[in-house]
Amino acid sequence: MVSRVIPVEPFDLVIFGGTGDLARRKILPGLFRRFCAGQMPAGARIIGAARGDIGQQGYQDMIRGAINEFGAPSAESLVHLDAFIAQLHYVAIDICGDGGWGELAKLIRKDLVNAYYFSVAPSLFGDIAARLNSWDIATPEARIVVEKPFGRDLQSAKALNKVLSQQFDESQIYRIDHYLGKETVQNLMAVRFGNLLFEPLWNAQYIDHIQITVAETVGVGGRGAYYDKSGAMRDMVQNHLMQLLCLIAMEPPSHFDPDAVRDEKLKVIRSLAPVAAHHVVRGQYDATATTASYRTDAENPRSFTESYVAIKAHIENWRWAGVPFYLRTGKKLKARTSEIAIVFKKLPHSIFEKSADEKQNVLAIQLQPNEGMTLDVTIKEPGPGGMRLVHVPLDMTFADALGDHSEDTPDAYERLIMDVIRGDQTLFMRGDEVEAAWKWTDPIIEAWEARNDVPKLYDVGSAGPEDAMALIHRDGRRWREVK
Ligand code: NAP
Secondary structure (H helix, E strand, C coil): CCCCCCCCCCCEEEEECCCHHHHHHHHHHHHHHHHHHCCCCCCEEEEECCCCCCCCHHHHHHHHHHHHHHHCCCCHHHHCHHHHHHEEEEECCCCCCCCHHHHHHHHHCCCEEEEEECCCCHHHHHHHHHHHCCCCCCCCCCCCECCCCCCCHHHHHHHHHHHHHCCCHHHHHEEHHHHHCCCCHHHHHHHHHHHCCCCHHHCCHHHHHHHHEECCCCEEEEEEEEHHHHHHHHHHHHHHHHHHHHHHHHCCCCCCCCHHHHHHHCCCCHHHHCCCCHHHEEECCCCCCCCHHHHHHHHCCCEECCCCEEEEEEEECCCCCCEEEEEEECCCCCCCCEEEEEEEECCCCCCCCCHHHHHHCCCEEEECCCCCHHHHHEEEEECCCCEEEEEEEECCHHHHHCCCCCCCCCHHHHHHHHHHHHCCCCCCCHHHHHHHHHHHHHHHHHHHHHHHCCCEECCCCCCCCHHHHHHHCCCCCCCCCCC
C-alpha cells in the first residue's frame, strides 16, 4: 500500500516554551519526522519562544541536539536535518512582560495558518492569550494549543476556560490529550463505526465488563514535586483514562466531525454515576531492598498522594446499564502497558463436552508499548482426537494487509500537531468535556481529602495493591495480567 501523506498548508507555528522539556523531547522531534515524511511544506516556519537569550543560531543548535538525542532519527532522515533546522526561528520573549512581543508581531505572517503552542505552565496561559491580542498578533483564525494539566479541579478548569475564552473562540482552542492521537485509539472508532460486526454486540446484552489499564514501570522521576500535588487521579484518570472510556462507550456520532464526536463523548461523561467509596482503591508504591519508596522519590516523607488508582465505574444509560468499567493506572508496576479490554459475556449454553462457555471472547486494544488489537476466540484444536477446543488470540493488527508503515505512521504528538494546522478539532478536548470530567473526579478526590485517606502500599514490580485485586474479585472477575 502506498503511504498517503498529504502536505498541510504553509504555517507559522509559535512554540511558547520552545526550549522546554516537552518541546525538545516531543514537539520538535515530532515535527522533524513530519518534515521527513513530506508533510511539512517548505514555506512553513517554527518559531521557538522563551526568555533565554540564546539567539537563532543557539536555538537551532539546541534543537539539532534534541532531535539527535530524543528523536532517534534514521540515517536516511538525517539527510533532511539541515533543511528542517533552517525553518526554525527563535524569539526571546517574556510572557509576563513586554520584551520580545514586538519582534514576534513583526515576524508572524498573518496570511498563513497561525498556531500558538502554549508549552508552558498553565499559570502563564492567560498572559500569553492576553498579549497575543493586545499586540494584535492573533487573527480570528489563529489556533492555540494548550497542554495538560488543564486545571486541578473543576473550579480551576473553569477559570482557565474563562481566561482563554476571553481572547479566543472555542473553535480556536486545541486542548491536547496525546492519548487521543494514538493510531489504535482512532482505529477503535474505525472498528466500531466502520463495521457492522461489532456495533450490534456493543452493549450490556453482550458485554460483561470493560477494563482499561494504563500501567507504567517508571516512578515519579524528576517530576516528584509536581506529581505529589497531583497524583494518579488528576494526572491520568481525569484525562487519559476518561477519554478512552468515552471512545468505547459513546453512541455513534451522526458524522465524524469534531462537535458531533465531542457531543457524544460529553454525554458519556455526564452519564457516569458518582463512584461509591468502596469502588475506589488508591495505592502508593513502597520501598524494596533495592528501590526507593514513592515518598522518597517524591521527597515528601508524609505524602498521602496516590501513585495508583483502581475504580469501578458505571455509566447510567440504556446501552451500558449494569456493565462495570474497571479502570486502573499506576506507577512502578510490573510492566509498561496500556490496554482496553472488552470482555464479552459467557455463552448462554455450550454444546460441547468441555465447557467452552467458560471462556469469554475478549477484544483487547493495545495502546502501548506496541499498538494493536486482538480478538480472543474459541476454535477447534487442529488434528485428530475429537472436538478439543482452544482459545486463541486472533491478531487484528492488520500488518500483513496494510504493510509495515511504522516509519511513516506519525506518533501521537505529530498527528495532533498536524491536525491543529489542518484545523481539525476531533481529537482535542472541548472545554465543557474537561469541566464535566473534573465534575466526576472532584468528589472522589474531595472524599479522600476529607477523611485523610491513606493509600494502600504496593510492591514495586507488582500489579498494584491487594485491595485493587479484591475490588474486581468481589464481582467474580479478574484483572487481565499486566504484561
Ligand atoms: P519546562 O521544561 O519547565 O519548560 C518551560 C518552558 O517555558 C521553557 O522553555 C522556559 O524557558 C519557558 N518559560 C517559562 N517561563 C517563561 C516566561 N515567563 N516567558 C517565556 N517563556 C517562559 O516545562 P515542560 O516540561 O516543557 O512543560 C511545558 C508544559 O507542558 C507544562 O504545562 C507541562 O505541564 C506540560 N506537559 C509536559 C510534559 C513533558 O513531558 N514535559 C508532558 C505533558 C504535559 P525560559 O525559562 O528560558 O523562559
